Amino acid sequence: MTEPLESLLAALDLTDTGARTSEDIFTGPSQWMPLGRVFGGQVLAQSIVAATRTVADDRSIHSMHGYFLRPGDVNYPITFSVDRIHDGRSFSTRRTQAYQNGLPILSMIASFQDEDEGLEHQVDMPEGLPDPESLPNSADTLEDVEHPVAQYWASKRPFDMRHVPSPIYLSVEGAHVAHQAVWFRSIGDLPDDPALHRAALAYASDYTIMESVMRRHGVAWATPGLKAASLDHAMWWHRPARVDEWLLHTQESPSASGGRGLALGRIFSRDGRLVASVAQEATIRVPDAAKLRD
Template sequence: MTASRRTPEEAPLQKPMEGLLAALDLTDTGARTNEDIFTGPSQWMPLGRVFGGQVLAQSLVAAMRTVPDDRHVHSMHGYFLRPGDVNHPITFSVERIHDGRSFSTRRTQCYQNGLPILSMIASFQDEDEGLEHHIQMPTDIPDPESLPTAADALRHIDHSVARYWASERPFDMRHVPSPIYLTVKGEHTSRQAVWMKTFGKLPDDPDLHRAALAYASDYSIMEPVLRRHGTAWSTPGLKVASLDHAMWWHRFGRVDEWVLYVQDSPSAQGGRGLSTGSIFSRDGLLLATVAQEGMLRVPSNEE
């Protein structure tokens, strides 16, 4: 598998939904001693670095390929080790750590050019019954149809990153109260919400929807930290990088239908920020919980 070399100014070679499905359709390259090997493409990104959500989702797909069909992912913990290069494919090595009566555990190591870029461990479980409750979705959130799209906010900006956010992502993202692409309007709070769904229909495979939800969970999870300090993505010299990512799937939901991602940042310090998120179906069912710590370097006013 090879990837064409592109510059940041060039347009993507695939439509966004085609690119998402192609990225999650890994190639099985065979098993070695104690590990299964898969390869997958890197999606085009305007700055040349692989999107972290893509690698998370692909790592899950690789692990999913090694567990029985009736066991589904319920938790994942991953560490981003190095930035990926969009001009090269990624190799995924899955170690079958444990298979018990109800749970399976897998470790996925992701490599480019022989160097690890992500290390992830995931747990899978048979469907089971037990105690059940969940937190309630906020009731003061406007419907997604009433909110502006990313294209509405960015279509007048002639820049590769703006074009990507506006029309080249496979997910429709609509912010509450407003996006922070260019400016941070209103109160500088550590809370926000984002409605999101894919621009087109996905196949009915439940595991594909779980992987796609992991993909989308990385888009905006660091934004509550930035919003709290009035820092927009367009701030000159701003550097943000995901350090780790944890996710728990509670209930199944389709990601080609609207889901609400409610996010908060409890702390930022030492050049790092922590954000948590709860993902709800449109009718209020809690689907997943997310936590991520990221590196944030903001230039001082004197620079």
């Protein structure tokens, strides 16, 4: 197994402290990041794992809503406290707070459900998109860029990301539209545990979703003075999926204003099943932003 995947699995393998007062307490490591800030998707996934540990095995997470409160520091571990808010006949609700140095960095509430049957429908997966094998990966685009963030994105992430129509790492090519798609999968096989794949899907969902806002205004990640940070993240799991198989994340931004941008995402399996939906609002500030408005 490659080092990035080992790092991902180690981060999601939380330690149960054994504390059983009004809350369950877990701890987990912080993955190294080149700028010293914990990746938001990591904290989301760890918070989901912590909550899942307190729920019956036959109940799976189907939705979560989280707020990023402070940037995390990669030099310190993270403590997760889980409040068992409710256990009903079909649903369980949990609140997870992630802490560093005694201060909350993320607050999340999640709902779990027994497997059940009911009405069934979904939107169709977009047609006519190129296959992931025909698209360049991050290493193809960034391996010659010496910046530490570029080097990390090129070879140290546990997921292979392939953009449609093209990445916006260094520049925004083509029309400035408020939508894009990204094929992704883990760079190696993961264990079969469905709960692990749901947590890892949340991890990966945070990588590129705000790019639909940035693409609309021609803002690349390399834009001088760019400041971007996730404010909140919501996710709904509709159907089982494996993150070590190709998944398509379609993304669009309906609005940006007040220094914030809203992005919506849909994640499909390669055979067209809608497996999850995502929503995120982020702060995106660039110098001379007024020049980028309509």
